Amino acid sequence: MWTKPVADATAPSPVGREPLGRFxxxxxxxxxxxxxxxxxxxxxxxxxxxxxxxxVQYRLNLWNRDFFNALEFxxxxxxxxxxxxxxxxxxxxxxxxxxxxxxRMTFQRLWREWLTRTLVDAWxxxxxxxxxxxxxxxxxxxxxxxxxxxxxxxxxxxxLVVGLLGSLLSAGTFVVVLWNVGGSLDVGLFGARVTxxxxxxxxxxxxxxxxxxxxxxxxxxxxxxIERKNQxxxxxxxxxxxxxxxxxxxxxxxxxxxxxAAIGTALTDVIDQWRRLCGQHMRTTLVSHGNTLLAPLIxxxxxxxxxxxxxxxxxxxxxxxxxxxxxxxxxxxxVDNYPRLAEWLSSANRVGILLxxxxxxxxxxxxxxxxxxxxRQSP
Numbered sequence: 311m312w313t314k315p316v317a318d319a320t321a322p323s324p325v326g327r328e329p330l331g332r333f334x335x336x337x338x339x340x341x342x343x344x345x346x347x348x349x350x351x352x353x354x355x356x357x358x359x360x361x362x363x364x365x366v367q368y369r370l371n372l373w374n375r376d377f378f379n380a381l382e383f384x385x386x387x388x389x390x391x392x393x394x395x396x397x398x399x400x401x402x403x404x405x406x407x408x409x410x411x412x413x414r415m416t417f418q419r420l421w422r423e424w425l426t427r428t429l430v431d432a433w434x435x436x437x438x439x440x441x442x443x444x445x446x447x448x449x450x451x452x453x454x455x456x457x458x459x460x461x462x463x464x465x466x467x468x469x470l471v472v473g474l475l476g477s478l479l480s481a482g483t484f485v486v487v488l489w490n491v492g493g494s495l496d497v498g499l500f501g502a503r504v505t506x507x508x509x510x511x512x513x514x515x516x517x518x519x520x521x522x523x524x525x526x527x528x529x530x531x532x533x534x535x536i537e538r539k540n541q542x543x544x545x546x547x548x549x550x551x552x553x554x555x556x557x558x559x560x561x562x563x564x565x566x567x568x569x570x571a572a573i574g575t576a577l578t579d580v581i582d583q584w585r586r587l588c589g590q591h592m593r594t595t596l597v598s599h600g601n602t603l604l605a606p607l608i609x610x611x612x613x614x615x616x617x618x619x620x621x622x623x624x625x626x627x628x629x630x631x632x633x634x635x636x637x638x639x640x641x642x643x644x645v646d647n648y649p650r651l652a653e654w655l656s657s658a659n660r661v662g663i664l665l666x667x668x669x670x671x672x673x674x675x676x677x678x679x680x681x682x683x684x685x686r687q688s689p
Contacts, residue, residue, distance in 0.1 A: 329662030330655070333463065336665055337658075340424045352417040356472050359410040364479040366403045367636065371487060373399060374632050379625030414468055421464040429456045429661070432668040436675050454544035455664045459657040466654035474643055481640035485511055487633040491626055495615060513612055514634055518641030521601045525645040528593035532649065535590050537656040539583035546576040591649065598645055601638075609634030 340349050373395060380388035432438065433452060492510030496503050506512065553569045609631035616622035622630070639646070 329659045329666060331662070332665050332669075333658045333662035336428060337421070337425055337463070337661075339428070340421055343424070345420060345424060349417065349420060352413050352420070355413045356410060356417070356468070357475065359406050359413065360472060360476045361479065363403065363406045363410070364476060364483055366399055366406065367480065368483050368487075370396075370399050370403075371484065371629055371632050371636070375491075375623075375625040375629035377625065378628045379623050382624040410472070414472060417468050418465050421468070422461055425464055425661075426456060426460050429460060429664065432665070436671075438668060438671050452664055452667075454540075454547055455660050458544075459540065459660045459664075462653060462657035463661050466650055466657075470647055470651060470654065473647060477640035477643040480636050484633040484636040484640070485514075488514065488630060488637060491622075491630045491633065492613070493616070493621070510609075510612060510630060510634060511637075513608075514637045514641065517605070517608060518638045521597060521638075521642050522644050525594060525597045525642075525648050528597060529590060529648050529652065532590045532594070532652040533655050535583070535586045536652050537659065539580075539587050540656055540660065542576065542579040542583045546573070546580050549573045549576045594649055601642060601645060605635050605638050606631060609638075 340346070373392060377389070377392040377396070380392060433456065488510040489508040492508065494505050494507045495509040496505050549569065549572045553566070553573060556566060556569055610627065612634070613622060613627045613630050617624070617627050644651070
């Protein structure tokens with residue numbers, strides 16, 4: 311068996327201090343390996359789907375204007391024409407969404423397989439699975455990290471990046487719509503008339519900044535809470551598996567009792583961490599659900615002055631309100647994805663820590679082979 315190196319194995323290494331960076335250094339290898347052509351092809355496909363989907367959404371925004379203007383003027387022929395166009399645009403949007411789902415899940419499956427094989431090879435190489443327990447703390451339940459954290463670490467990034475790209479394109483597209491359709495607004499301020507150009511754009515920026523700031527405030531501890539929850543779950547799985555192994559090996563009753571007590575402690579910790587996570591989700595839901603309810607109404611209310619003055623038609627009001635929702639949704643990408651982002655950061659960090667432990671074991675193996683570390687002892 312191997313003896314523990316003279317150097318402190320628990321001392322943080324450069325890799326250990328940046329687990330997220332270590333995760334990316336390994337995970338991005340997919341784009342340089344044998345599967346790189348397929349991976350890049352799927353990325354291009356997803357980017358095309360996002361661009362086309364934004365174009366369809368822009369055309370639907372114009373449809374809002376034309377349809378409600380036709381309603382206002384009671385133009386039945388135009389109403390039926392717009393109804394037919396709605397079916398066409400809906401079919402296009404649904405088709406693009408289906409293709410995007412295929413591309414996204416295919417990429418996730420490919421990436422997860424590649425990363426899991428990389429982790430398994432590193433774990434089994436030089437029988438590191440026998441010696442990983444020497445590294446206190448960071449070795450905890452590598453099986454869970456390979457099976458579960460690797461899945462979460464490769465599922466979320468593609469969803470988040472595709473969503474972010476769509477948000478950026480939507481923001482750029484519909485900000486122009488808001489500026490052109492909303493125009494300027496004259497308001498009385500301290501007895502003077504002040505003209506606010508593009509007031510809908512400024513309003514949506516302020517609104518989105520407020521909701522994003524609120525989400526970051528109430529969810530500031532979510533990454534830590536999720537990481538602790540994942541660790542508690544893995545400890546419970548380890549304790550249960552250890553009981554099964556000990557029972558199969560006919561361990562003494564005293565050992566079995568100790569393991570059963572450890573299971574109870576692990577379960578209590580899991581429930582406590584889930585309670586903390588519930589509180590985090592309640593606070594973030596307060597912001598996200600409130601935003602979902604209020605954003606469409608705020609867009610409509612902001613258009614009321616122009617509609618009352620007769621400078622906006624009903625169709626333009628609904629068009630501007632829809633654009634307001636699109637822009638604030640794009641700006642609030644973080645609000646909508648904060649829990650998912652926190653979950654990903656937790657899992658990616660845990661995978662990075664495991665990779666860092668593999669790195670230090672590999673360094674020890676190399677030093678042993680060169681005779682610079684303690685030699686292998688006989689059993």
